[in-house]
Amino acid sequence: MLGDVAPRDRGLADAGRSIEVKEAGHVQLLRQVDNLFRLSHVPPSTTGLGGGGLAAGRGLGLLYGLAHHTISGETMRLAHLSTARARVGIAAVAVLAICATLLPMGAAAAAERRPDGFSGYAFDARCAPTQEQMDAWLTSSPFSGVGIYIGGSMASCRPTASDPGQPHLDATWVARQRAGGWRLLPIWAGPQAACHTLYGDLIDANPAGSYAAADARGRAEAAAAVARAQQLGLPASSTLWYDLEGGYDVTNDDCRRSALRFLSGWTSALHDLGYRSGVYSSVSAGIHALDNADNLSPGSYVMPDHVWYAWYNGRADVAIDPQWVRPSSWEGQRVHQYEAHTSATYGGVSLTIDRNFMEIDGGAQPPRSTRLCGRTRVDFRTYPRLKPGSRGVRTKTLQCVLRKNARYRGKLDGQFDRGVLKAVRTFQRRHDLRVTGRADAATWTALFAKGSTPMLKVGAAGQPALRLQRSLRAAGFRSVKPTGVVTDRTATAVRRLQQRLGLDATGVVTADTWSALQHGRR
Incomplete structure (x- = not known):
């Protein structure tokens, strides 16, 4: 993401994989438990598991000993029995389940939905x-958001x-x-992971003071980013994104922990200054390390409010690979970079871009109410042609929509009477429709x-989206x-309508598309 010189993190092919265990039988299970504790990410201290003697660390230490005693002892006693591996597996699963139960969900848990979610x-x-x-x-692309580099020592522009x-x-821009x-998604690209081999400015991996140098650098970068954001007119409460490229070795303890401490300092300082924190990285490197730290040593690091992850699977969604990140982590607070370094042309303008799909602050929210006239049903799969004498639930729907949009003041009784006829004719006349007095497809559409x-584009929400x-x-x-939220299916229908009417087939609802619909063109 740092430009042409940046490594393109390829998700599962990333060099920063978790430790893979290749041994079979009880040795494999024992090493899985070893890895669980070794990847806890808590900075080392005199208490063994570190974290300044955190209660969670002490609990993990007890469970670690229990795991080794249970698995090793069970294996020794039952080495010649056919059920040995099954019992060892049960013991290991039990220990891992206890760990998961005792460790609370951290800051990466799903956030509440907000009215301005998108x-x-x-x-x-x-x-x-x-x-x-x-x-x-x-007016021609499906994009509603744009990532912009606002500064940092490694920004390529x-x-x-x-x-x-x-x-x-x-x-002004x-x-x-x-x-x-x-x-806008403002991005800051500063020092990279200490063990990265492609960049000149690296995070200090000195473990002294629980990686105090990395923490201080993270805070300094946040202060510089806020100063630049304020210069650009980006208000407090905006999210500032740190670009920590993947491709580094997350099994290197000092490299991983110093990066985590740096990001913790970045997030803490942003919060102190009134801004929100986002982190961009590969799903299998930086985001994986953050989630593991939050899961296995909650509270040891301050977690970002949002994550932006590179996982190039070509799918425009915010699903996340559970091999690397818990499905519940940052739910509703994600940006997924699903395609990188591709050329795109819209409105006659070509750019080389990365494609992303966002779900921020819980995602787009539908209108609180989809009703027009109390309990009168409005939404049907089809809307038949109605004429004087028609009766029934769809005629009542027509009366409701006429009352809302055509000054009809009659009863909602489901009968197409003279009052309905007059309202239909008046509406047709005012909107350049054929004045027939019948509610045909063009009249319903208008x-x-x-x-x-x-x-309106994909993600737009509210009453206008519902009307569309x-x-x-x-x-x-x-x-x-x-639903009141514009989806890809809605945009596809818009594009087909535009093609049919000879409009620019962008899938974006602009004034010309609205005009066509409001005049019953279909």
Whole structure:
């Protein structure tokens, strides 16, 4: 993610794998228990398991001894019995289960959903795009978020004799993107893991004072990032992301622990300064190390609020590989980089980007209510043509939508009477529809679409998204579910509609798409 010189962490192929145990039988089980405790990540101290004599550390020490006694003793006594391996397996599983029970969930647990939660696509590039590029992608690409490097010793977008860098990245640029609806992901790229071989600025791996030098450097980097963020007009409570590239050896204790202590200092300082913390890394390196530390030595390190993980499986979602990270960790607080260093063209503008999918602050939230007229049912798979004399639940739905959008003041009794006929004709006349007095597909489509016309992409949520989905379903796109959150399925239907009408088939709902729906074009 650090630009063209950065290693591209390939998830399961990453060099920073967990320790693999190859021995069979009781030796394998014993070493699995050894690894469980050795990967606890607690800085060493005179108490053995470290952490300043944490209660969790002492408990782990007792369980460690119990594990060795149980497994080794059981193996010695039952070495010649056919059931030996089964009993050893049961003992090991029991010990591991006790460990999991005694250790509470740490800061990486799922966060509460917030009203401003968001789900959707994001991209990042080596340099911040120009204003013209951002404008072109705003209305034609699926992306709602953009990662921008705001500084750090290892940020690759720097001015040189042949490359101007990103001189346009200033407070005005930031304000314009935010006003346009972009969600910014500001990234800071400073020192990398101490055992990394590709970078010049490395975290100090000196273990003195529980890696005090690494902690201090993390805090200093956070202070510098906040100063730059404030210069750019990024307000307090924004998330600042630290880019810790993968490709380093997480089994190297000093390298791993110093990186964890650095990130802990980064997060602590950001919180003190009123900002939120995010960490980018490979799922099998930095994020794996963070989750293991939070699981096996909770409280020893301050965990980031969000994680952004490189796992190039090509799937635009926020699923995470349980081989590396617990499924419950940072649930609703993730960004998944699923494709790297790819060329993309939208609105006639080409950029080389990484593709990401976000779910932040619990993800996009549907409207609290999807009702229009109390308990009157509104959502159906199809909307039939109705005419004077029609009766039933769908006629009552028509009355409801007319009351909401066409000044109908009659009863909601399910009867297509003169009052309904007048309201339908008036609506058709005002929206350039054929004035037939019948509620046909075009009339249903226009009725549901009436209202404000904001730009909508995947992840947009609220009443406008709900109106869009109902209008699309009335227009014949039956697979669209009226949830109030724009999904990939909704965007696909929008794209098909745009193709059918001769509009730019972007899947982004802009003013021209709204206009077509509000005039019953389908």
